[in-house]
Amino acid sequence: MTLDWKLVVDARDALALADFWAAALGYEVEDNSALIARLLAAGQLPQAAVAEHNGTRVFRGFAAIRHPQDPYDEETGIGRGRRILFQDVPEPKSTKNRLHIDVHAGPDARDATVARLESLGATRVEEEDKGPGGRWWVMRDPEGNEFCVA
Structure with missing residues (x-):
């Protein structure tokens, strides 16, 4: 049995780092704006959890990229294949990456x-x-x- 996975990268600026890696690898930044709109309208997501980046609503402090040929959920924008998630963390990078x-x-x-x-x-x-x-x-x-x- 194979497992689905994603690589998670801690960042100071998840949105900017996702933009860099999407351009570097030829990946696409996931567009979660439809999911965000639905969650906001249902009162399931506070406005403080949302930001705007490159003219699109995004989850504050989170951004993911996906391979352009891999499947994704059209209702959420979330990839179902090769995917990297960037998340803001408060502490700075301090040593060499282990991965x-x-x-x-x-x-x-x-x-x-x-x-x-x-x-x-x-x-x-x-x-x-x-x-x-x-x-x-x-x-x-x-x-x-x-x-x-x-």
Whole structure:
């Protein structure tokens, strides 16, 4: 039996980090505005739990991205496949990530991918030789979370 899952990333600004990773991976930011409208109208969600981002109602402090080819619930906007949820937390990042994302660009597209990610707000940390796997760039997203580009 397989299980459904999502990767959850703690953030200082979940909405901005979701925008970065959606652009970086070619994913879509989930649109939960219909669900939010329904919950507000039913009195099941306080207005304080809602914000506006890029002209859309969003859950304050939460944003998710999903693979554009994966199924999603049209009534809620919630993905049912490859999905990353970003959530605001009060404490700052303090150590190296124990879990990170590897972006596989391929040997001919690695440098162009690194440059594109830098244009989105990522920074290069160091280049590493991964042996038969080739050379990888260790990078940081706009909030300092490490990831690799191969």
